[in-house]
Amino acid sequence: MAEATGVVVETALIGVGHDAYAPMAGAASRAVVSYLETRFRVARDIIEDEFRVAGVTDGHFHDDQQLAAGAYRYARAVRDQSADENLRLxxxxxxxxxxxxxxxxxDFLKFADILAPLSRDEIVFVGILVAADSKNNDMPEPKPGAADLAKSALAEAFGDDDLTQAIAGRSLRSGLVIAKTGWGSLIYVISPLGREVRDLINVDRALNPEN
Structure with a gap:
C-alpha cells in the first residue's frame, strides 16, 4: 500500500483504538486491551492486503479528507468487532x-453500514445469490432464473431448509436480498442494491483469502 495511504489508515486505527480503550482505563483489563490491539493489527494487515491486490495508489482516493473518513469508518468496524471477512468486504x-x-x-459509509454487521452465514447466502444472478445473466434465453440456479448451492451450504429460511430472513434486513413469490413459496434473489455492491466486492476472496 502506498505510504501516504498507509499513514492515514494507521492513524484512524490508532485513534479509534484509543477511543475503545478509554472505558477500560480504570478496569486494568489487560486481556481485553491485548485483544483489541491484536484486532487492530489484523485489520491493518487486511486492508493493506486488499489494497495491494487491487494495486491502488494514493491517487485512487482523490483527496485526504475522503480517505480519512473511509479509514475512520473502517476502524469503527474493527472496534465494533466485525469479523475478518467483513473487514475485507x-x-x-x-x-x-x-x-x-x-x-x-x-456511498462507502452507506455500504459499510450494510456490510460490517453481516454474519458469515449471511455473507455466504448473499454470495450464492450474487453468483447465481451473474451466471443467470450470462446464460442465453430462456434463462432458468437466478433463484433456481441458487437452490442447489444453498442446499449444499446450509442443508436444512428451515436453516436456509432463517438465514434468508436475516439477510433481508441488509437490503442486498429481496423475497419474491415463486413455485408457491418464497424465493430470494439479489436486489438492485445487491447488484451495485456485487460490482465492488469479491465474496469468495473475503471468505477464503488464502485461495
Whole structure:
C-alpha cells in the first residue's frame, strides 16, 4: 500500500483504538486491551492486503479528507468487532467506489453500514445469490432464473431448509436480498442494491483469502 495511504489508515486505527480503550482505563483489563490491539493489527494487515491486490495508489482516493473518513469508518468496524471477512468486504468496497467515483466516501459509509454487521452465514447466502444472478445473466434465453440456479448451492451450504429460511430472513434486513413469490413459496434473489455492491466486492476472496 502506498505510504501516504498507509499513514492515514494507521492513524484512524490508532485513534479509534484509543477511543475503545478509554472505558477500560480504570478496569486494568489487560486481556481485553491485548485483544483489541491484536484486532487492530489484523485489520491493518487486511486492508493493506486488499489494497495491494487491487494495486491502488494514493491517487485512487482523490483527496485526504475522503480517505480519512473511509479509514475512520473502517476502524469503527474493527472496534465494533466485525469479523475478518467483513473487514475485507469493506476494504474491497472502499477501493471499488474510489475507482468508480471521484466523490466516493458517502456511498462507502452507506455500504459499510450494510456490510460490517453481516454474519458469515449471511455473507455466504448473499454470495450464492450474487453468483447465481451473474451466471443467470450470462446464460442465453430462456434463462432458468437466478433463484433456481441458487437452490442447489444453498442446499449444499446450509442443508436444512428451515436453516436456509432463517438465514434468508436475516439477510433481508441488509437490503442486498429481496423475497419474491415463486413455485408457491418464497424465493430470494439479489436486489438492485445487491447488484451495485456485487460490482465492488469479491465474496469468495473475503471468505477464503488464502485461495
Amino acid at each position: 469493506l476494504a474491497q468496497a472502499m477501493v471499488g467506489l474510489a475507482r468508480r467515483d471521484k466523490a466516493w466516501v458517502s
